[in-house]
Amino acid sequence: MSFVQVQCTRCKGVFRDRAGRLQDGYSRQCPSCEVVLFFAEDAPHPFIKRAMRNARKVRKEQREAEAARLGAPQPQAAPSRRFAGRARTPQRSD
Ligand SMILES: [Zn+2]
Numbered sequence: 001m002s003f004v005q006v007q008c009t010r011c012k013g014v015f016r017d018r019a020g021r022l023q024d025g026y027s028r029q030c031p032s033c034e035v036v037l038f039f040a041e042d043a044p045h046p047f048i049k050r051a052m053r054n055a056r057k058v059r060k061e062q063r064e065a066e067a068a069r070l071g072a073p074q075p076q077a078a079p080s081r082r083f084a085g086r087a088r089t090p091q092r093s094d
Pocket of ligand 1: 032
């Protein structure tokens with residue numbers, strides 16, 4: 001899971017939180033001054049806006065990386081692992 005930097009709107013302290021959590025409606029306390037920060041898509045504060053934007057970007061990059069990883073052909077690995085790509089699907093062949 002990737003983290004993004006969040007800057008506190010009160011003490012200006014910087015901390016990190018998971019990109020997956022920083023979504024509309026999320027709130028958390030600043031570890032330094034303990035003010036509660038509310039994260040919303042339409043937040044007026046530039047610090048919050050920036051954190052939301054970064055989190056969205058990170059989530060998008062993760063999705064794309066995941067899609068690329070799943071969609072890419074398996075590299076030529078050891079012969080015994082030939083079917084590793086197929087075995088990962090939920091369907092069983094037995
Ligand atoms: Zn703070």
